[in-house]
Amino acid sequence: MPDTRPRRTFAVISHPDAGKSTLTEALALHARAIHEAGAVHGKGDRRATVSDWMAMEKARGISITSAALQFVYRDHVVNLVDTPGHSDFSEDTYRVLSAVDSAVMLVDAGKGLEPQTLKLFRVCALRGIPVITVINKWDRPGLSALELMDLIQAKIGLRPTPLTWPVGEAGDFRGVLDRRTGEFVKYTRTAGGATRAPERRLRAEEVEEPDALVWATAVEEHELLSLDEADHDQERFLAGATTPVMFASALQNFGVAQLLDLLLDLAPAPSGATGVDGTVRRVDEPFSAFVFKVQSGMNAAHRDRLAYARVVSGTFERGMVVTHASTGRPFATKFAQAVFGRETTSVETAEAGDIIGLVNATALRVGDTVYVDEPIEYPPVPTFAPEHFRTASAGDISRYKQFRRGIEQLDQEGVVQVLRSDLRGDQNPVLAAVGPMQFEVVEDRMVNEFNAPIRFSRLDYQVARRTDAAGAAALSGLRGVEVLQRSDGTHLALFVDAWRAKTTERDHPDVMLEALPAGG
Numbered sequence: 001m002p003d004t005r006p007r008r009t010f011a012v013i014s015h016p017d018a019g020k021s022t023l024t025e026a027l028a029l030h031a032r033a034i035h036e037a038g039a040v041h042g043k044g045d046r047r048a049t050v051s052d053w054m055a056m057e058k059a060r061g062i063s064i065t066s067a068a069l070q071f072v073y074r075d076h077v078v079n080l081v082d083t084p085g086h087s088d089f090s091e092d093t094y095r096v097l098s099a100v101d102s103a104v105m106l107v108d109a110g111k112g113l114e115p116q117t118l119k120l121f122r123v124c125a126l127r128g129i130p131v132i133t134v135i136n137k138w139d140r141p142g143l144s145a146l147e148l149m150d151l152i153q154a155k156i157g158l159r160p161t162p163l164t165w166p167v168g169e170a171g172d173f174r175g176v177l178d179r180r181t182g183e184f185v186k187y188t189r190t191a192g193g194a195t196r197a198p199e200r201r202l203r204a205e206e207v208e209e210p211d212a213l214v215w216a217t218a219v220e221e222h223e224l225l226s227l228d229e230a231d232h233d234q235e236r237f238l239a240g241a242t243t244p245v246m247f248a249s250a251l252q253n254f255g256v257a258q259l260l261d262l263l264l265d266l267a268p269a270p271s272g273a274t275g276v277d278g279t280v281r282r283v284d285e286p287f288s289a290f291v292f293k294v295q296s297g298m299n300a301a302h303r304d305r306l307a308y309a310r311v312v313s314g315t316f317e318r319g320m321v322v323t324h325a326s327t328g329r330p331f332a333t334k335f336a337q338a339v340f341g342r343e344t345t346s347v348e349t350a351e352a353g354d355i356i357g358l359v360n361a362t363a364l365r366v367g368d369t370v371y372v373d374e375p376i377e378y379p380p381v382p383t384f385a386p387e388h389f390r391t392a393s394a395g396d397i398s399r400y401k402q403f404r405r406g407i408e409q410l411d412q413e414g415v416v417q418v419l420r421s422d423l424r425g426d427q428n429p430v431l432a433a434v435g436p437m438q439f440e441v442v443e444d445r446m447v448n449e450f451n452a453p454i455r456f457s458r459l460d461y462q463v464a465r466r467t468d469a470a471g472a473a474a475l476s477g478l479r480g481v482e483v484l485q486r487s488d489g490t491h492l493a494l495f496v497d498a499w500r501a502k503t504t505e506r507d508h509p510d511v512m513l514e515a516l517p518a519g520g
């Protein structure tokens with residue numbers, strides 16, 4: 001039986017330490033997806049092992065992998081797609097955002113807008129993903145609420161439209177003013193936040209001491225906001241012009257239910273997608289999905305390879321034979337899984353908006369489409385401008401075959417971009433990354449998975465531009481630039497610095513030199 005409940009598919013974006021893991025737990029707890037706090041992310045002792053699978057992740061206490069957590073709330077199915085939480089940036093983070101319909105931007109009230117939040121936000125803007133802002137850690141001293149609104153407007157150019165407004169300044173969190181009803185949602189602290197925090201809704205005239213004074217301030221500020229046109233407007237929110245804002249303490253479970261309500265009430269539902277040829281596939285049409293992440297080695301013993309796909313249309317059923325759009329070949333989905341971190345459960349059916357993990361998906365690559373019935377092919381998941389370059393060579397020449405195989409596999413998975421040229425040959429491919437941590441992942445996996453130690457040498461390039469075969473010919477032999485080809489066929493011109501890229505552009509106006517979407 002297809003599950004016809006409405007879907008919401010979103011990601012939480014934040015700078016590390018803003019409270020993403022804590023919020024994820026609190027959301028899941030609210031929806032009773034898990035019974036104890038601590039089951040989601042693996043940091044510290046109290047947390048279990050759900051999302052950490054690589055030894056490296058454990059050592060660092062970070063989550064490099066991404067998957068989705070699914071739970072039911074108010075008869076909706078909510079898919080929370082996990083973004084990597086480490087401070088370094090990798091392409092993985094961007095790809096995850098291609099699989100969601102909206103994002104929750106989590107801001108630490110004490111720190112304001114941090115670099116990573118801004119970067120992630122830019123990706124959302126680029127992809128037209130509507131953003132809900134949650135000001136977290138309101139239980140701790142921090143910036144003033146109005147100050148934070150100014151920061152959002154100034155730094156990211158989004159008009160903040162608060163739906164709740166804090167009663168009590170940061171560090172003295174009494175509750176919030178629900179700007180839609182005018183009520184005071186009063187919070188009561190509970191130990192550890194491991195249970196649902198009790199909330200009481202009071203009408204304005206019911207507010208008593210000791211809250212009367214702070215309540216009056218909140219009402220005053222709320223009225224100021226309305227005068228300033230900071231009221232929610234659904235159309236402008238969906239168009240990416242405004243961001244609804246709410247105040248929370250993920251640790252104490254304050255505001256978590258409100259966030260869930262908001263996601264259900266305001267965040268967009270899955271809405272189908274447009275194929276490369278312009279055909280539109282609606283959610284109620286036959287099954288189609290695209291792969292946004294490929295991962296292997298989750299189970300070292302099996303050398304398995306898992307392709308995470310976002311269902312775009314129709315109903316997925318386990319055992320379904322789908323067509324792989326780029327090869328036209330059938331692909332049997334005998335084992336499909338719902339995945340969150342290491343915990344996998346077999347899925348029987350999945351609907352538009354859901355994330356499925358396809359097992360043994362050796363042929364599937366990031367960006368690939370699978371479908372049934374009428375063919376459809378979705379546009380490739382965008383790649384971002386690499387800013388870090390190294391040449392790679394086999395650390396142990398007797399393991400060269402394994403080295404080649406490993407590089408090829410990691411290239412296919414999109415762990416790192418692999419570039420080559422006839423001039424350089426195949427012995428020492430150039431690896432290009434958005435964030436330097438991608439090289440560490442490569443090194444770790446080459447040693448542990450392929451038993452092929454790898455050596456890197458730095459390459460002094462900083463800037464990449466897309467060019468074509470004619471550009472490659474025109475630029476060959478010039479100083480400070482080298483053209484290499486990525487495995488998807490794209491020619492990339494690498495420059496030693498931005499100045500060289502600019503002067504080359506100026507001196508060679510006929511050569512195609514196109515900027516790629518910036519990552520870092």
Ligand code: G4P
Binds near residue numbers: 021137252
């Ligand atoms: P991240 O996934 O975004 O990196 O952040 P995480 O949830 O791990 O939270 C980072 C730290 O901030 C944690 O403290 C967490 O308890 C704390 N935190 C999260 N939300 C809130 C909040 O609403 N209020 C307050 N006061 N603190 C919050 P830690 O000491 O680093 O880790 P832990 O030992 O508590 O796990």
